[in-house]
Amino acid sequence: MKFVSPLIPGTLIKRYKRFFADVKLDTGDIVTAHCPNTGSMKSCAEPGWKAWLSKHNNPKRKLAYTWELVENHLGHLIGINTHNANKLVAEAIQQNRIPELTGYDKIKPEVKYGNENSRIDFLLTQSNQPDCYVEVKSVTLLEQDWGCFPDAVTTRGQKHLRELAILAEKGQRAVLLFLVQHSGIHQMTVARHIDPAYAAELQNAIDAGVEILAYGCELLGDEYKVSYQCPFNLHKKVDF
Structure with missing residues:
Protein backbone atom coordinates (compact mmCIF):
# COMPACT_ATOMS: atom_id res chain seq x y z
CA MET A 1 0.00 0.00 0.00
CA ILE A 80 -2.47 4.78 13.96
CA ASN A 81 -4.86 4.96 10.97
CA THR A 82 -7.13 1.96 11.58
CA HIS A 83 -8.71 2.42 8.15
CA ASN A 84 -5.44 1.25 6.61
CA ALA A 85 -5.74 -2.19 8.22
CA ASN A 86 -8.30 -3.52 5.75
CA LYS A 87 -6.42 -2.00 2.81
CA LEU A 88 -3.23 -3.74 3.92
CA VAL A 89 -4.94 -7.09 4.45
CA ALA A 90 -6.82 -6.95 1.12
CA GLU A 91 -3.59 -6.24 -0.73
CA ALA A 92 -1.75 -9.02 1.11
CA ILE A 93 -4.48 -11.56 0.28
CA GLN A 94 -4.47 -10.52 -3.37
CA GLN A 95 -0.68 -10.87 -3.49
CA ASN A 96 -0.71 -14.25 -1.70
CA ARG A 97 1.36 -12.94 1.23
CA ILE A 98 -0.87 -14.58 3.83
CA PRO A 99 -0.44 -18.33 3.16
CA GLU A 100 -3.45 -19.33 5.26
CA LEU A 101 -5.74 -17.24 3.03
CA THR A 102 -4.62 -18.31 -0.43
CA GLY A 103 -6.69 -20.33 -2.89
CA TYR A 104 -9.73 -18.07 -3.11
CA ASP A 105 -10.70 -16.37 -6.35
CA LYS A 106 -13.08 -13.70 -5.03
CA ILE A 107 -12.71 -11.20 -2.20
CA LYS A 108 -15.89 -9.39 -1.15
CA PRO A 109 -15.54 -6.59 1.43
CA GLU A 110 -18.14 -5.50 3.99
CA VAL A 111 -20.64 -8.33 3.57
CA LYS A 112 -23.66 -8.45 5.89
CA TYR A 113 -23.93 -11.61 7.99
CA GLY A 114 -24.88 -13.03 11.36
CA ASN A 115 -27.64 -12.60 13.90
CA GLU A 116 -26.48 -9.28 15.38
CA ASN A 117 -26.56 -7.09 12.27
CA SER A 118 -22.83 -7.38 11.54
CA ARG A 119 -20.63 -6.88 8.50
CA ILE A 120 -17.64 -9.12 7.91
CA ASP A 121 -14.51 -7.34 6.69
CA PHE A 122 -13.87 -9.90 3.94
CA LEU A 123 -15.75 -12.84 2.50
CA LEU A 124 -13.43 -15.10 0.50
CA THR A 125 -15.07 -17.49 -1.93
CA GLN A 126 -13.98 -20.32 -4.21
CA SER A 127 -16.11 -22.94 -5.92
CA ASN A 128 -16.15 -26.40 -4.33
CA GLN A 129 -14.99 -25.24 -0.90
CA PRO A 130 -16.58 -23.49 2.10
CA ASP A 131 -16.63 -19.71 2.19
CA CYS A 132 -14.09 -18.02 4.45
CA TYR A 133 -15.15 -15.13 6.68
CA VAL A 134 -12.29 -12.85 7.77
CA GLU A 135 -12.57 -10.24 10.53
CA VAL A 136 -9.62 -7.81 10.82
CA LYS A 137 -8.53 -6.03 13.98
CA SER A 138 -5.79 -3.38 14.08
CA VAL A 139 -3.25 -3.83 16.91
CA THR A 140 -1.06 -1.01 18.26
CA LEU A 141 -0.75 -1.69 22.00
CA LEU A 142 2.65 -2.98 23.18
CA GLU A 143 2.95 -3.98 26.83
CA GLN A 144 5.84 -5.91 28.37
CA ASP A 145 7.13 -6.97 24.93
CA TRP A 146 3.72 -8.33 23.91
CA GLY A 147 1.21 -6.93 21.47
CA CYS A 148 -2.21 -6.80 23.11
CA PHE A 149 -5.76 -6.44 21.81
CA PRO A 150 -7.99 -4.63 22.57
CA ASP A 151 -6.62 -1.37 23.96
CA ALA A 152 -10.04 -0.51 25.45
CA VAL A 153 -13.25 -2.37 26.29
CA THR A 154 -14.97 -3.26 23.01
CA THR A 155 -18.54 -4.53 23.02
CA ARG A 156 -18.44 -4.38 19.22
CA GLY A 157 -15.43 -6.69 19.20
CA GLN A 158 -17.21 -9.08 21.55
CA LYS A 159 -20.17 -9.16 19.16
CA HIS A 160 -17.88 -10.01 16.23
CA LEU A 161 -16.45 -12.95 18.15
CA ARG A 162 -19.92 -14.32 18.86
CA GLU A 163 -20.82 -14.01 15.17
CA LEU A 164 -17.63 -15.78 14.08
CA ALA A 165 -18.20 -18.58 16.59
CA ILE A 166 -21.68 -19.25 15.19
CA LEU A 167 -20.25 -19.43 11.65
CA ALA A 168 -17.57 -21.90 12.74
CA GLU A 169 -20.12 -24.07 14.54
CA LYS A 170 -22.12 -24.24 11.29
CA GLY A 171 -19.09 -25.52 9.38
CA GLN A 172 -18.03 -22.29 7.73
CA ARG A 173 -14.44 -21.16 7.88
CA ALA A 174 -14.14 -18.19 10.26
CA VAL A 175 -10.87 -16.28 10.74
CA LEU A 176 -9.93 -13.49 13.13
CA LEU A 177 -6.86 -11.69 11.78
CA PHE A 178 -4.93 -9.33 14.04
CA LEU A 179 -3.12 -6.80 11.84
CA VAL A 180 -0.19 -5.44 13.86
CA GLN A 181 0.62 -1.82 13.04
CA HIS A 182 3.56 -1.52 15.44
CA SER A 183 7.12 -2.39 14.44
CA GLY A 184 7.99 -3.34 18.03
CA ILE A 185 5.39 -6.11 18.24
CA HIS A 186 6.46 -9.62 17.21
CA GLN A 187 4.23 -11.72 19.48
CA MET A 188 0.63 -11.29 20.53
CA THR A 189 -1.88 -12.08 23.24
CA VAL A 190 -5.34 -10.94 24.31
CA ALA A 191 -5.56 -7.93 26.65
CA ARG A 192 -7.59 -9.71 29.33
CA HIS A 193 -6.40 -7.09 31.85
CA ILE A 194 -8.25 -4.45 29.79
CA ASP A 195 -11.32 -6.38 28.58
CA PRO A 196 -11.83 -9.73 30.35
CA ALA A 197 -15.19 -10.18 28.58
CA TYR A 198 -13.45 -10.00 25.20
CA ALA A 199 -10.89 -12.56 26.38
CA ALA A 200 -13.70 -14.91 27.41
CA GLU A 201 -15.48 -14.48 24.06
CA LEU A 202 -12.19 -15.14 22.26
CA GLN A 203 -11.73 -18.41 24.15
CA ASN A 204 -15.30 -19.40 23.24
CA ALA A 205 -14.66 -18.54 19.59
CA ILE A 206 -11.48 -20.61 19.47
CA ASP A 207 -13.30 -23.53 21.09
CA ALA A 208 -15.97 -23.22 18.39
CA GLY A 209 -13.33 -23.49 15.65
CA VAL A 210 -12.49 -19.87 14.83
CA GLU A 211 -8.93 -19.56 13.47
CA ILE A 212 -6.60 -16.88 14.85
CA LEU A 213 -3.96 -15.25 12.67
CA ALA A 214 -1.62 -12.37 13.50
CA TYR A 215 0.52 -10.53 10.95
CA GLY A 216 2.68 -7.46 11.24
CA CYS A 217 3.36 -4.75 8.70
CA GLU A 218 6.32 -2.48 8.03
CA LEU A 219 7.13 0.67 6.11
CA LEU A 220 9.62 -0.44 3.48
CA GLY A 221 10.78 2.52 1.44
CA ASP A 222 7.61 4.25 0.28
CA GLU A 223 5.48 1.13 0.67
CA TYR A 224 3.54 0.10 3.76
CA LYS A 225 2.73 -3.61 3.68
CA VAL A 226 2.15 -6.87 5.56
CA SER A 227 5.55 -8.47 5.97
CA TYR A 228 5.78 -10.94 8.89
CA GLN A 229 3.76 -13.35 11.01
CA CYS A 230 3.35 -12.92 14.77
CA PRO A 231 2.87 -15.93 17.06
CA PHE A 232 -0.34 -15.68 19.10
CA ASN A 233 -0.56 -17.01 22.66
CA LEU A 234 -4.04 -16.77 24.16
CA HIS A 235 -2.91 -17.78 27.62
CA LYS A 236 -0.02 -15.35 28.07
CA LYS A 237 -0.78 -13.08 31.02
CA VAL A 238 0.53 -9.52 31.01
CA ASP A 239 0.87 -8.60 34.69
CA PHE A 240 0.37 -5.15 36.19
Whole structure:
Protein backbone atom coordinates (compact mmCIF):
# COMPACT_ATOMS: atom_id res chain seq x y z
CA MET A 1 0.00 0.00 0.00
CA LYS A 2 1.27 3.41 -0.91
CA PHE A 3 -0.04 6.56 0.69
CA VAL A 4 -1.99 8.92 -1.56
CA SER A 5 0.69 11.59 -1.15
CA PRO A 6 4.19 11.82 0.35
CA LEU A 7 3.91 11.87 4.13
CA ILE A 8 4.61 15.16 5.87
CA PRO A 9 6.77 14.99 9.04
CA GLY A 10 6.09 16.85 12.25
CA THR A 11 5.90 16.56 16.03
CA LEU A 12 2.77 15.61 17.94
CA ILE A 13 1.50 18.32 20.26
CA LYS A 14 -1.61 16.51 21.51
CA ARG A 15 -4.48 14.24 20.56
CA TYR A 16 -7.89 15.32 21.83
CA LYS A 17 -11.62 14.63 21.46
CA ARG A 18 -10.66 11.27 19.89
CA PHE A 19 -10.62 12.54 16.32
CA PHE A 20 -8.25 15.52 16.44
CA ALA A 21 -4.48 15.87 16.71
CA ASP A 22 -2.44 19.06 16.76
CA VAL A 23 0.92 18.63 15.05
CA LYS A 24 3.82 21.04 14.59
CA LEU A 25 5.19 20.42 11.10
CA ASP A 26 8.91 20.48 10.47
CA THR A 27 8.28 23.73 8.61
CA GLY A 28 7.17 25.31 11.89
CA ASP A 29 3.47 25.47 10.97
CA ILE A 30 0.96 24.06 13.46
CA VAL A 31 -1.96 22.15 11.92
CA THR A 32 -4.93 20.15 13.17
CA ALA A 33 -5.14 16.68 11.62
CA HIS A 34 -7.91 14.11 11.58
CA CYS A 35 -7.12 11.19 13.90
CA PRO A 36 -8.67 8.09 12.26
CA ASN A 37 -8.59 5.91 15.37
CA THR A 38 -11.50 5.38 17.77
CA GLY A 39 -9.46 3.38 20.31
CA SER A 40 -7.76 4.62 23.44
CA MET A 41 -4.43 4.76 21.55
CA LYS A 42 -2.72 3.80 24.78
CA SER A 43 1.07 4.27 24.43
CA CYS A 44 0.61 5.63 20.90
CA ALA A 45 -0.01 9.34 21.33
CA GLU A 46 2.60 10.92 23.57
CA PRO A 47 3.29 14.64 23.03
CA GLY A 48 6.70 15.21 21.48
CA TRP A 49 6.77 12.04 19.41
CA LYS A 50 7.49 12.23 15.70
CA ALA A 51 4.36 12.11 13.56
CA TRP A 52 3.64 11.80 9.84
CA LEU A 53 0.59 13.21 8.11
CA SER A 54 -0.98 12.77 4.71
CA LYS A 55 -2.55 15.78 2.99
CA HIS A 56 -5.72 15.71 0.94
CA ASN A 57 -6.98 18.34 -1.48
CA ASN A 58 -10.67 17.43 -1.26
CA PRO A 59 -12.51 20.73 -0.64
CA LYS A 60 -15.33 18.85 1.12
CA ARG A 61 -13.03 17.72 3.93
CA LYS A 62 -13.06 19.81 7.08
CA LEU A 63 -9.43 18.88 7.80
CA ALA A 64 -6.85 18.71 5.04
CA TYR A 65 -4.46 16.51 7.04
CA THR A 66 -4.76 12.93 8.30
CA TRP A 67 -2.50 11.48 10.97
CA GLU A 68 -0.99 8.25 9.62
CA LEU A 69 2.10 7.22 11.62
CA VAL A 70 3.92 7.98 14.83
CA GLU A 71 7.37 7.02 16.13
CA ASN A 72 7.63 6.26 19.84
CA HIS A 73 10.53 6.89 22.22
CA LEU A 74 12.02 3.47 21.37
CA GLY A 75 12.08 4.16 17.64
CA HIS A 76 9.10 1.90 16.90
CA LEU A 77 6.90 2.97 14.01
CA ILE A 78 3.17 2.78 14.76
CA GLY A 79 0.38 3.02 12.21
CA ILE A 80 -2.47 4.78 13.96
CA ASN A 81 -4.86 4.96 10.97
CA THR A 82 -7.13 1.96 11.58
CA HIS A 83 -8.71 2.42 8.15
CA ASN A 84 -5.44 1.25 6.61
CA ALA A 85 -5.74 -2.19 8.22
CA ASN A 86 -8.30 -3.52 5.75
CA LYS A 87 -6.42 -2.00 2.81
CA LEU A 88 -3.23 -3.74 3.92
CA VAL A 89 -4.94 -7.09 4.45
CA ALA A 90 -6.82 -6.95 1.12
CA GLU A 91 -3.59 -6.24 -0.73
CA ALA A 92 -1.75 -9.02 1.11
CA ILE A 93 -4.48 -11.56 0.28
CA GLN A 94 -4.47 -10.52 -3.37
CA GLN A 95 -0.68 -10.87 -3.49
CA ASN A 96 -0.71 -14.25 -1.70
CA ARG A 97 1.36 -12.94 1.23
CA ILE A 98 -0.87 -14.58 3.83
CA PRO A 99 -0.44 -18.33 3.16
CA GLU A 100 -3.45 -19.33 5.26
CA LEU A 101 -5.74 -17.24 3.03
CA THR A 102 -4.62 -18.31 -0.43
CA GLY A 103 -6.69 -20.33 -2.89
CA TYR A 104 -9.73 -18.07 -3.11
CA ASP A 105 -10.70 -16.37 -6.35
CA LYS A 106 -13.08 -13.70 -5.03
CA ILE A 107 -12.71 -11.20 -2.20
CA LYS A 108 -15.89 -9.39 -1.15
CA PRO A 109 -15.54 -6.59 1.43
CA GLU A 110 -18.14 -5.50 3.99
CA VAL A 111 -20.64 -8.33 3.57
CA LYS A 112 -23.66 -8.45 5.89
CA TYR A 113 -23.93 -11.61 7.99
CA GLY A 114 -24.88 -13.03 11.36
CA ASN A 115 -27.64 -12.60 13.90
CA GLU A 116 -26.48 -9.28 15.38
CA ASN A 117 -26.56 -7.09 12.27
CA SER A 118 -22.83 -7.38 11.54
CA ARG A 119 -20.63 -6.88 8.50
CA ILE A 120 -17.64 -9.12 7.91
CA ASP A 121 -14.51 -7.34 6.69
CA PHE A 122 -13.87 -9.90 3.94
CA LEU A 123 -15.75 -12.84 2.50
CA LEU A 124 -13.43 -15.10 0.50
CA THR A 125 -15.07 -17.49 -1.93
CA GLN A 126 -13.98 -20.32 -4.21
CA SER A 127 -16.11 -22.94 -5.92
CA ASN A 128 -16.15 -26.40 -4.33
CA GLN A 129 -14.99 -25.24 -0.90
CA PRO A 130 -16.58 -23.49 2.10
CA ASP A 131 -16.63 -19.71 2.19
CA CYS A 132 -14.09 -18.02 4.45
CA TYR A 133 -15.15 -15.13 6.68
CA VAL A 134 -12.29 -12.85 7.77
CA GLU A 135 -12.57 -10.24 10.53
CA VAL A 136 -9.62 -7.81 10.82
CA LYS A 137 -8.53 -6.03 13.98
CA SER A 138 -5.79 -3.38 14.08
CA VAL A 139 -3.25 -3.83 16.91
CA THR A 140 -1.06 -1.01 18.26
CA LEU A 141 -0.75 -1.69 22.00
CA LEU A 142 2.65 -2.98 23.18
CA GLU A 143 2.95 -3.98 26.83
CA GLN A 144 5.84 -5.91 28.37
CA ASP A 145 7.13 -6.97 24.93
CA TRP A 146 3.72 -8.33 23.91
CA GLY A 147 1.21 -6.93 21.47
CA CYS A 148 -2.21 -6.80 23.11
CA PHE A 149 -5.76 -6.44 21.81
CA PRO A 150 -7.99 -4.63 22.57
CA ASP A 151 -6.62 -1.37 23.96
CA ALA A 152 -10.04 -0.51 25.45
CA VAL A 153 -13.25 -2.37 26.29
CA THR A 154 -14.97 -3.26 23.01
CA THR A 155 -18.54 -4.53 23.02
CA ARG A 156 -18.44 -4.38 19.22
CA GLY A 157 -15.43 -6.69 19.20
CA GLN A 158 -17.21 -9.08 21.55
CA LYS A 159 -20.17 -9.16 19.16
CA HIS A 160 -17.88 -10.01 16.23
CA LEU A 161 -16.45 -12.95 18.15
CA ARG A 162 -19.92 -14.32 18.86
CA GLU A 163 -20.82 -14.01 15.17
CA LEU A 164 -17.63 -15.78 14.08
CA ALA A 165 -18.20 -18.58 16.59
CA ILE A 166 -21.68 -19.25 15.19
CA LEU A 167 -20.25 -19.43 11.65
CA ALA A 168 -17.57 -21.90 12.74
CA GLU A 169 -20.12 -24.07 14.54
CA LYS A 170 -22.12 -24.24 11.29
CA GLY A 171 -19.09 -25.52 9.38
CA GLN A 172 -18.03 -22.29 7.73
CA ARG A 173 -14.44 -21.16 7.88
CA ALA A 174 -14.14 -18.19 10.26
CA VAL A 175 -10.87 -16.28 10.74
CA LEU A 176 -9.93 -13.49 13.13
CA LEU A 177 -6.86 -11.69 11.78
CA PHE A 178 -4.93 -9.33 14.04
CA LEU A 179 -3.12 -6.80 11.84
CA VAL A 180 -0.19 -5.44 13.86
CA GLN A 181 0.62 -1.82 13.04
CA HIS A 182 3.56 -1.52 15.44
CA SER A 183 7.12 -2.39 14.44
CA GLY A 184 7.99 -3.34 18.03
CA ILE A 185 5.39 -6.11 18.24
CA HIS A 186 6.46 -9.62 17.21
CA GLN A 187 4.23 -11.72 19.48
CA MET A 188 0.63 -11.29 20.53
CA THR A 189 -1.88 -12.08 23.24
CA VAL A 190 -5.34 -10.94 24.31
CA ALA A 191 -5.56 -7.93 26.65
CA ARG A 192 -7.59 -9.71 29.33
CA HIS A 193 -6.40 -7.09 31.85
CA ILE A 194 -8.25 -4.45 29.79
CA ASP A 195 -11.32 -6.38 28.58
CA PRO A 196 -11.83 -9.73 30.35
CA ALA A 197 -15.19 -10.18 28.58
CA TYR A 198 -13.45 -10.00 25.20
CA ALA A 199 -10.89 -12.56 26.38
CA ALA A 200 -13.70 -14.91 27.41
CA GLU A 201 -15.48 -14.48 24.06
CA LEU A 202 -12.19 -15.14 22.26
CA GLN A 203 -11.73 -18.41 24.15
CA ASN A 204 -15.30 -19.40 23.24
CA ALA A 205 -14.66 -18.54 19.59
CA ILE A 206 -11.48 -20.61 19.47
CA ASP A 207 -13.30 -23.53 21.09
CA ALA A 208 -15.97 -23.22 18.39
CA GLY A 209 -13.33 -23.49 15.65
CA VAL A 210 -12.49 -19.87 14.83
CA GLU A 211 -8.93 -19.56 13.47
CA ILE A 212 -6.60 -16.88 14.85
CA LEU A 213 -3.96 -15.25 12.67
CA ALA A 214 -1.62 -12.37 13.50
CA TYR A 215 0.52 -10.53 10.95
CA GLY A 216 2.68 -7.46 11.24
CA CYS A 217 3.36 -4.75 8.70
CA GLU A 218 6.32 -2.48 8.03
CA LEU A 219 7.13 0.67 6.11
CA LEU A 220 9.62 -0.44 3.48
CA GLY A 221 10.78 2.52 1.44
CA ASP A 222 7.61 4.25 0.28
CA GLU A 223 5.48 1.13 0.67
CA TYR A 224 3.54 0.10 3.76
CA LYS A 225 2.73 -3.61 3.68
CA VAL A 226 2.15 -6.87 5.56
CA SER A 227 5.55 -8.47 5.97
CA TYR A 228 5.78 -10.94 8.89
CA GLN A 229 3.76 -13.35 11.01
CA CYS A 230 3.35 -12.92 14.77
CA PRO A 231 2.87 -15.93 17.06
CA PHE A 232 -0.34 -15.68 19.10
CA ASN A 233 -0.56 -17.01 22.66
CA LEU A 234 -4.04 -16.77 24.16
CA HIS A 235 -2.91 -17.78 27.62
CA LYS A 236 -0.02 -15.35 28.07
CA LYS A 237 -0.78 -13.08 31.02
CA VAL A 238 0.53 -9.52 31.01
CA ASP A 239 0.87 -8.60 34.69
CA PHE A 240 0.37 -5.15 36.19
